[in-house]
Structure formats: C-alpha cells, structure tokens
Amino acid sequence: AQSVTQPDIHITVSEGASLELRCNYSYGATPYLFWYVQSPGQGLQLLLKYFSGDTLVQGIKGFEAEFKRSQSSFNLRKPSVHWSDAAEYFCAVGALGTNAGKSTFGDGTTLTVKP
Amino acid sequence: NAGVMQNPRHLVRRRGQEARLRCSPMKGHSHVYWYRQLPEEGLKFMVYLQKENIIDESGMPKERFSAEFPKEGPSILRIQQVVRGDSAAYFCASSLPGQGLYEQYFGPGTRLTVT
Numbered sequence: 614a615q616s617v618t619q620p621d622i623h624i625t626v627s628e629g630a631s632l633e634l635r636c637n638y639s640y641g642a643t644p645y646l647f648w649y650v651q652s653p654g655q656g657l658q659l660l661l662k663y664f665s666g667d668t669l670v671q672g673i674k675g676f677e678a679e680f681k682r683s684q685s686s687f688n689l690r691k692p693s694v695h696w697s698d699a700a701e702y703f704c705a706v707g708a709l710g711t712n713a714g715k716s717t718f719g720d721g722t723t724l725t726v727k728p
Numbered sequence: 729n730a731g732v733m734q735n736p737r738h739l740v741r742r743r744g745q746e747a748r749l750r751c752s753p754m755k756g757h758s759h760v761y762w763y764r765q766l767p768e769e770g771l772k773f774m775v776y777l778q779k780e781n782i783i784d785e786s787g788m789p790k791e792r793f794s795a796e797f798p799k800e801g802p803s804i805l806r807i808q809q810v811v812r813g814d815s816a817a818y819f820c821a822s823s824l825p826g827q828g829l830y831e832q833y834f835g836p837g838t839r840l841t842v843t
Contacts, residue, residue, distance in 0.1 A: 618828075655836060655837075656732075656834040659833075703771065714759075715776060715784060715787070721770050
C-alpha cells in the first residue's frame with residue numbers, strides 16, 4: 614500500500630525567503646505525485662503533479678517540485694514566498710490498477726509567513 | 729463551467745441524528761470520490777463511485793456510513809446516528825472517467841460538527 618510522509622508539521626519563513634516543503638512517499642512502482650494547497654476553510658487546489666518525464670515540475674503560483682526516485686521524495690519549492698502563500702500544503706500519491714483514483718495524502722505542512 | 733459543489737458548507741448535528749452531505753461533480757464528470765479530513769490530519773479516502781455504482785469503498789467505516797451516486801442528481805454521503813468522532817471536514821472530488829488517477833477536482837468541503 615502506498616503512503617506519504619510530510620516530516621514538517623509546521624514551517625515558518627519570512628516573506629521573500631525561499632521555501633522547501635518535504636514529502637517522502639512509499640509506493641512499489643512509479644508513483645503519481647501531487648501537491649495541493651488548502652487555505653483556511655477552503656477546499657484543495659492542485660499546485661502541480663508528476664506522472665513521468667522531466668523530474669522537475671513547474672506548477673501554479675511560482676511553485677515547483679522535484680521528483681527524486683533514489684530518495685523517494687517529491688519536495689515542493691518556491692524561490693520567494695509571498696504572504697498569500699500562508700496555507701496548509703498536502704502531498705499526495707496516486708496509484709494504478711485496482712487502487713486507481715484512491716489518492717493517499719500526507720498529514721500536511723502548515724506554512725506561516727512572517728512579514 | 730462551475731466547479732465541484734458541496735452543500736451544505738457547514739452542518740451541525742446532535743449525537744444520534746443523521747447527516748446528509750451532497751456533492752455535485754463538475755459538468756461532464758461521472759466519477760466521484762469522498763474524503764474525510766479529521767482535525768490536524770490529511771485527507772483520508774473513503775469511497776469512490778461512478779453513477780449508480782460503487783467502485784471502491786475500502787475507506788468507509790463498516791457501520792453508519794453509506795454513499796450513493798444516482799443516475800440523476802448529486803452524490804450523497806449519509807452518516808446515520810452521528811457521534812462526536814464524526815466531526816470532520818468531508819471533501820468530494822470528481823473526475824472524468826478513467827482520469828481520476830491524473831486529476832481530481834475538489835469541492836470546498838462540508839464541515840460537520842456533532843454536538
């Protein structure tokens with residue numbers, strides 16, 4: 614069964630600083646990986662996704678993520694954080710076959726942005 | 729094109745009452761997924777449905793919970809005899825047939841509070 618670990622429950626960065634949110638996954642085959650953002654009281658918005666090909670994926674709002682098979686990681690990065698980026702971020706892995714459609718989510722990382 | 733719609737957005741129920749959560753998928757989407765988010769946790773898969781058929785209900789509690797997606801109308805997640813532990817945010821996502829692995833579009837969620 615697949616699993617996702619987000620080691621950092623809470624991260625605080627200053628506005629304008631760079632950001633990296635960690636995500637480690639466990640899955641037996643090539644994973645389908647996603648990053649979502651959730652603002653307070655809202656649903657999830659897809660930031661970016663990786664299925665195959667180039668391991669550096671560009672997403673919306675200036676985010677990018679890099680798939681590293683050797684480290685089973687899919688870390689999310691942003692070079693310069695804006696105050697509006699404060700939210701909760703979820704990494705997720707999808708599966709093929711009989712589990713298709715059943716995404717597994719990490720517990721999330723809450724991002725606080727200091728002025 | 730309207731996104732995934734969920735109602736009500738907030739629902740308060742007393743212990744022992746029934747809760748009905750509705751989800752209208754995006755236009756053209758015939759596959760629906762329900763997830764539950766407990767406080768301070770990530771989303772946990774509950775059930776995957778297509779119209780008139782349950783594909784995967786491996787994440788559904790064995791008792792009191794049921795889901796349907798009729799030929800006409802929204803998908804319904806029903807919780808009978810609610811208990812305090814059912815208090816959570818319930819999210820619905822939808823996808824095109826066969827595309828759930830690649831992209832699910834999430835609704836804003838229903839926040840259930842059991843008093």
